[in-house]
Amino acid sequence: xxxxxxxxxxxxxxxxxxxxxxxxxxxxxxxxxxxxxxxxxxxxxxxxxxxxxxxxxxxxxxxxxxxxxxxxxxxxxxxxxxxxxxxxxxxxxxxxxxxxxxxxxxxxxxxxxxxxxxxxxxxxxxxxxxxxxxxxxxxxxxxxxxxxxxxxxxxxxxxxxxxxxxxxxxxxxxxxxxxxxxxxxxxxxxxxxxxxxxxxxxxxxxxxxxxxxxxxxxxxxxxxxxxxxxxxxxxxxxxxxxxxxxxxxxxxxxxxxxxxxxxxxxxxxxxxxxxxxxxxxxxxxxxxxxxxxxxxxxxxxxxxxxxxxxxxxxxxxxxxxxxxxxxxxxxxxxxxxxxxxxxxxxxxxxxxxxxxxxxxxxxxxxxxxxxxxxxxxxxxxxxxxxxxxxxxxxxxxxxxxxxxxxxxxxxxxxxxxxxxxxxxxxxxxxxxxxxxxxxxxxxxxxxxxxxxxxxxxxxxxxxxxxxxxxxxxxxxxx
Amino acid sequence: xxxxxxxxxxxxxxxxxxxxxxxxxxxxxxxxxxxxxxxxxxxxxxxxxxxxxxxxxxxxxxxxxxxxxxxxxxxxxxxxxxxxxxxxxxxxxxxxxxxxxxxxxxxxxxxxxxxxxxxxxxxxxxxxxxxxxxxxxxxxxxxxxxxxxxxxxxxxxxxxxxxxxxxxxxxxxxxxxxxxxxxxxxxxxxxxxxxxxxxxxxxxxxxxxxxxxxxxxxxxxxxxxxxxxxxxxxxxxxxxxxxxxxxxxxxxxxxxxxxxxxxxxxxxxxxxxxxxxxxxxxxxxxxxxxxxxxxxxxxxxxxxxxxxxxxxxxxxxxxxxxxxxxxxxxxxxxxxxxxxx
Numbered sequence: 053x054x055x056x057x058x059x060x061x062x063x064x065x066x067x068x069x070x071x072x073x074x075x076x077x078x079x080x081x082x083x084x085x086x087x088x089x090x091x092x093x094x095x096x097x098x099x100x101x102x103x104x105x106x107x108x109x110x111x112x113x114x115x116x117x118x119x120x121x122x123x124x125x126x127x128x129x130x131x132x133x134x135x136x137x138x139x140x141x142x143x144x145x146x147x148x149x150x151x152x153x154x155x156x157x158x159x160x161x162x163x164x165x166x167x168x169x170x171x172x173x174x175x176x177x178x179x180x181x182x183x184x185x186x187x188x189x190x191x192x193x194x195x196x197x198x199x200x201x202x203x204x205x206x207x208x209x210x211x212x213x214x215x216x217x218x219x220x221x222x223x224x225x226x227x228x229x230x231x232x233x234x235x236x237x238x239x240x241x242x243x244x245x246x247x248x249x250x251x252x253x254x255x256x257x258x259x260x261x262x263x264x265x266x267x268x269x270x271x272x273x274x275x276x277x278x279x280x281x282x283x284x285x286x287x288x289x290x291x292x293x294x295x296x297x298x299x300x301x302x303x304x305x306x307x308x309x310x311x312x313x314x315x316x317x318x319x320x321x322x323x324x325x326x327x328x329x330x331x332x333x334x335x336x337x338x339x340x341x342x343x344x345x346x347x348x349x350x351x352x353x354x355x356x357x358x359x360x361x362x363x364x365x366x367x368x369x370x371x372x373x374x375x376x377x378x379x380x381x382x383x384x385x386x387x388x389x390x391x392x393x394x395x396x397x398x399x400x401x402x403x404x405x406x407x408x409x410x411x412x413x414x415x416x417x418x419x420x421x422x423x424x425x426x427x428x429x430x431x432x433x434x435x436x437x438x439x440x441x442x443x444x445x446x447x448x449x450x451x452x453x454x455x456x457x458x459x460x461x462x463x464x465x466x467x468x469x470x471x472x473x474x475x476x477x478x479x480x481x482x483x484x485x486x487x488x489x490x491x492x493x494x495x496x497x498x499x500x501x502x503x504x505x506x507x508x509x510x511x512x513x514x515x516x517x518x519x520x521x522x523x524x525x526x527x528x529x530x
Numbered sequence: 531x532x533x534x535x536x537x538x539x540x541x542x543x544x545x546x547x548x549x550x551x552x553x554x555x556x557x558x559x560x561x562x563x564x565x566x567x568x569x570x571x572x573x574x575x576x577x578x579x580x581x582x583x584x585x586x587x588x589x590x591x592x593x594x595x596x597x598x599x600x601x602x603x604x605x606x607x608x609x610x611x612x613x614x615x616x617x618x619x620x621x622x623x624x625x626x627x628x629x630x631x632x633x634x635x636x637x638x639x640x641x642x643x644x645x646x647x648x649x650x651x652x653x654x655x656x657x658x659x660x661x662x663x664x665x666x667x668x669x670x671x672x673x674x675x676x677x678x679x680x681x682x683x684x685x686x687x688x689x690x691x692x693x694x695x696x697x698x699x700x701x702x703x704x705x706x707x708x709x710x711x712x713x714x715x716x717x718x719x720x721x722x723x724x725x726x727x728x729x730x731x732x733x734x735x736x737x738x739x740x741x742x743x744x745x746x747x748x749x750x751x752x753x754x755x756x757x758x759x760x761x762x763x764x765x766x767x768x769x770x771x772x773x774x775x776x777x778x779x780x781x782x783x784x785x786x787x788x789x790x791x792x793x794x795x796x797x798x799x800x801x802x803x804x805x806x807x808x809x810x811x812x813x814x815x816x817x818x819x820x821x822x823x824x825x826x827x828x829x830x831x832x833x834x835x836x837x838x839x840x841x842x843x844x845x846x847x848x849x850x851x852x853x854x855x856x857x858x859x860x861x862x863x864x865x866x867x868x869x870x871x
Contacts, residue, residue, distance in 0.1 A: 308634030326616005378862030
């Protein structure tokens with residue numbers, strides 16, 4: 053008897069690993085599908101693209117600040133003195149076939165990786181998916197976000213172009229600003245006073261291509277293993293309870309669709325990488341400690357820190373002639389510290405205030421807990437507002453709106469805007485709870501009928517109920 | 531600490547729980563999972579020849595785009611190829627995405643299944659695990675001594691493992707305030723040519739360096755501006771003859787807030803809102819008044835820019851340093867020399 057196709061392979065694996073029961077369970081693993089569940093997958097797939105493109109780039113990058121005189125393909129920089137790190141990034145961008153495609157795709161993938169993580173985090177918060185037993189995955193996920201921010205910044209800093217140098221100067225100052233230990237800490241990381249010893253770019257490199265990605269990889273594995281063990285959470289729906297999970301099994305439909313999403317993410321990233329220029333470092337020039345440029349912005353995920361540094365009044369804390377808390381501490385350490393402390397504490401805060409210690413596998417809709425949702429909206433609005441304050445220089449350059457006035461406005465509004473957002477969000481949640489309308493698709497009009505003599509009359513409520521299941525047809529209804 | 535223990539316990543339980551389930555006889559009926567794998571609720575075979583054709587077409591297109599990538603890669607130079615390469619590989623993946631998603635939704639059987647969730651918490655077994663762990667201490671009389679000694683071992687080895695991290699960088703010490711500027715040092719421009727007093731004109735700034743110093747030293751670069759001597763209000767103790775000869779002033783170019791270079795000079799003026807010339811950092815817009823010893827007039831910086839006293843060589847008109855800075859340069863830290871303004 054000839055075996056069915058594929059069977060010899062399965063037998064081969066089974067005879068060696070005894071894996072068939074596990075594989076069978078994996079193939080039958082049920083995904084309760086919802087479009088908002090895709091953000092985490094997008095982040096995962098962007099990470100895959102980052103690894104692939106990153107390995108390619110690492111084969112060309114030189115981790116050296118040794119000086120060289122540029123004589124390469126880009127004429128405007130001919131004769132410039134620059135570091136080997138910057139020269140090798142120029143060369144891999146301009147001389148290596150497909151090099152620029154890989155570098156730009158890598159950069160775009162980093163931006164989208166972090167964006168997808170942030171949106172995924174918001175989805176998890178607003179659907180209360182962080183509750184037991186998923187609190188452990190909430191903590192792992194947040195840690196991955198912190199690592200992703202560090203990873204992105206390290207990558208942005210490596211080419212040693214003008215903008216990466218300015219970013220590092222700020223990072224160094226923020227490290228210096230940590231009370232008491234700051235200067236020693238900064239000296240350890242940079243190997244001495246800014247711009248650091250020749251080892252510094254090697255340290256950035258090993259952190260960027262090995263240490264942080266390895267940690268991210270381990271945490272991704274843990275994140276997914278825990279999800280598989282606990283199974284996905286699901287929204288309420290017919291036949292769905294706290295004790296089961298209803299949806300599409302992994303094989304074949306879900307696996308194909310998810311691989312389709314991987315291909316779609318890769319498609320978008322490569323199209324962006326090929327067609328939309330990002331960080332053209334040859335235009336910025338090499339970094340020198342005495343060169344700066346106006347209107348420069350970091351990658352989007354650092355915008356909130358730039359905003360906080362800019363908004364901060366010129367406060368410092370001095371005792372006995374010493375500067376105990378230099379100014380950059382407030383915007384660069386305290387602000388993100390508060391935001392992440394709140395985020396890490398959310399499962400425990402929620403348990404405390406709801407007095408709910410049970411295990412939850414059914415999700416809530418944002419409206420189901422108006423206060424929690426409103427608090428989350430306030431927090432994210434606060435961060436988004438500070439992020440916006442990071443763009444004040446662009447507003448000045450684009451629209452001529454005085455910079456000083458913008459900052460003075462932002463210093464006050466940063467307290468008011470989250471408050472307003474809180475009350476608006478809570479009201480919207482309560483209204484939605486009452487009306488049970490869908491915020492985007494809801495039907496709230498009244499149905500009218502055209503009478504034979506050309507007038508209109510309202511459709512009676514009981515008649516309306518029979519119509520409600522159908523889409524409002526054109527013609528007799530308005 | 532107890533949370534950490536609980537997390538460890540959870541991890542142990544997780545592993546034990548899995549193994550337990552595979553053991554056939556040991557589980558009692560109520561904690562046995564009702565079904566090993568998901569149960570099908572609905573299964574629909576919905577493939578149509580049209581959908582299959584569509585999938586095949588997009589798979590072929592994806593392959594064609596992949597080949598197009600290789601052709602572009604081999605024919606166009608690195609210079610012009612990037613958009614075409616991106617287009618080819620992007621479209622290849624886009625076609626693959628369409629094919630996979632159509633196949634996943636319209637070709638393969640569509641199924642809705644229900645799976646029972648495993649009970650995670652097993653208090654009984656958790657107690658057994660705890661007892662098992664505690665069992666290690668059975669028959670041991672000097673538990674505290676051993677625990678204490680283990681703590682000492684852990685702390686000692688921990689310190690030993692962490693200590694080499696101190697090799698990463700030097701101690702802060704005096705190096706941070708070391709400056710290449712001393713009285714008599716000539717001020718040169720980016721190319722090493724001396725800057726003359728007459729090169730410094732109103733309405734713009736020059737960047738100067740100490741002759742022969744490294745360009746990587748953040749203490750090196752200075753901004754040099756010229757103001758009308760009558761407009762100066764330098765802090766007390768700064769004699770204009772030494773700190774602003776002929777109205778020429780020099781300040782460290784490194785912002786005292788976050789270490790960016792002071793790359794903007796606010797002049798010409800807009801008297802309505804910006805009546806005074808100012809040195810501005812483009813990173814966070816700390817704004818300093820050069821006429822008043824670079825005191826901060828806006829932005830987050832916590833102290834003025836350190837000023838460098840100047841002298842004009844009577845014979846050559848070259849600018850020379852006339853001493854060191856009035857305070858520490860660069861971002862603040864604990865023992866930063868604040869310098870008055």
